[in-house]
Amino acid sequence: MQNCARIVLNNKATRIAVVSASAGVTNHLVTLAHTAMTQEQIKDICSAIKAIEMAIVNQLNEPELVQDKLDDLLDEMAGLAHHEEILHRDDLKDQLLSMGERISSLLFSAVINEMGNQAINFDVRKVLRTDSEFGAASPEPETIAALSTALLMPEANNAIVVTQGFVGADEHGKTTTLGRGGSDFTAALLAEALHAQVCEIWTDVAGVYTTDPRIAPNAHPLPELSFEEAAEMATFGAKVLHPATMEPALRGNVKVFVGSSKAPGQGGTWIMRDCEDEPPYRAITRRKEQVMVTVKTPKMMYAQGFLQQVFAIIAKHRLSVDLVTTSEISVSFTLDNPANSVAQRLNKETIAELETLCDVKVEHGFDLVTVVGNHMQSAKGVSSKIFAAVADYNLRMICFGANPHNMSFLVNEKNSTPIVQHLHKALFE
Structure with a gap:
């Protein structure tokens, strides 16, 4: 204090x-x-x-x-x-x-x-x-x-x-x-x-790192981040930032500084609207305790309105979905599921309601690993370098292309630590 x-x-x-x-x-x-x-x-x-x-x-x-x-x-x-x-x-x-x-x-x-x-x-x-x-x-x-x-x-x-x-x-x-x-x-x-003009966040680390240093010891602090990158990192598990923090900062164009209260002289990370440098890979995050939900119905084939019904139920229960993949007769999506959380309670209610509409399969034991960066859709070789680093692991879901700032994988929780380590070595070391 x-x-x-x-x-x-x-x-x-x-x-x-x-x-x-x-x-x-x-x-x-x-x-x-x-x-x-x-x-x-x-x-x-x-x-x-x-x-x-x-x-x-x-x-x-x-x-x-x-x-x-x-x-x-x-x-x-x-x-x-x-x-x-x-x-x-x-x-x-x-x-x-x-x-x-x-x-x-x-x-x-x-x-x-x-x-x-x-x-x-x-x-x-x-x-x-x-x-x-x-x-x-x-x-x-x-x-x-x-x-x-x-x-x-x-x-x-x-x-x-x-x-x-x-x-x-x-x-x-x-x-x-x-x-x-x-x-x-x-x-x-x-x-x-x-x-x-500025909102300073003083925490126990000297800024936002390329990934959690407890997972990858060679992780290093980032001198700057854009609001978009920081929002992606926070949403997908960077513990230093609360996921919603960037919204008011972006709306009010308030610069955000993240530093360590234990070592204020070490500097930290500035988060702002525009950065001087926009590399393809900025950081890797992990979010634990994910649930994968797959909804399936033969009625979905060529049917109109099934997706609308599914997501209307999710919206009604105010749940946030991160990854979505679809096939002809099924949709898979991920939900946050921390113990004793509002999300865990809502997940149970949501799944019960979805079961009145279609077959529902719920799978536990997953983590979400995300690579955050810039121009990821359009830069050559970005995705191939990421896939090469995780070639030895089973990826249950992949989400890429919806925005230029991230590529996300759903992976078995026991594999998430080595996956983050391999990615960090390939992209940052």
Whole structure:
């Protein structure tokens, strides 16, 4: 937190800091929100969260200044965790999941104040208006802009505003969340709303890498990315960026910087509308926990409207489909399926409805590997080099040609690590 505070204070142009939950807290909260437990087990997890937060508070010079407010938040959290309907009500889950960020913003504003600068802890729910899709709420940019101009801008003129990522509120004032990793998204939405020039994302790595360095040790940070490349990388699994972050940045033409709060001097990656260099291969991403759904009906042959019916059901359940392949009588597509997610719940409902229309086959155990780059459709030799690198592996689905920025494969989860390593060696080393 002190590292981050120094980064904020070293740049006088920084007016708003959006914070995530402390490490480990969100995982504990997800467990509380989704797992049936005894009262004693719930109490133990609440105590573990309190210990994480108190380790920070105890290092403040004047912990008593925040202790009462922290106790109130911890009491609210415990009350929600013990609520008899927590496992069955998505609105209560979102209230509980918001607690990590709400506690972080209280503590981070105290850290900045102790460094001799004025900071205020601002409740983002006053301005970040969303719909009521708890767990994966969609923001309403026009309302956010109007509320931010009226309520947030005056505060930012007088002090550094510390607020919460990931959290919003619907029109009835009920707490909503934007999905895991949503703090970047919040920052980009507020940057767009306030016509900011730059949105800086300070994380645990020095920029966006050619691939995950834990998979390929020779991966290296990228000095620049276009919005389109970054959006593809985020969508297809680059953990450094939230998939939706690029939308408000692109709409508002807000430059995005990604750097490491542990090593701010190392530089990072700039994401902008136009890059000086547009190579055919920019990066490789992996997204785990994919489900392959194949719908099949003899009626599809020469029939009109079957695809429309299939995708109308998917749209109704608000699912995002990445890869699609079709044959004469069947369609295969991929769905994200992380455990305890909104997607997992919707997948079950969607598949049940599809089964009233046609035969449905559901296969698990896949990862999605994507090569991101530029002019991939039109540059000679681009696809052959990729296929040569993965020649020894079975590819279940291939998606290429729909846009110039990516080629994606669905692969068996046990093969995805060596596939990424082979691709990285062939394309970047």
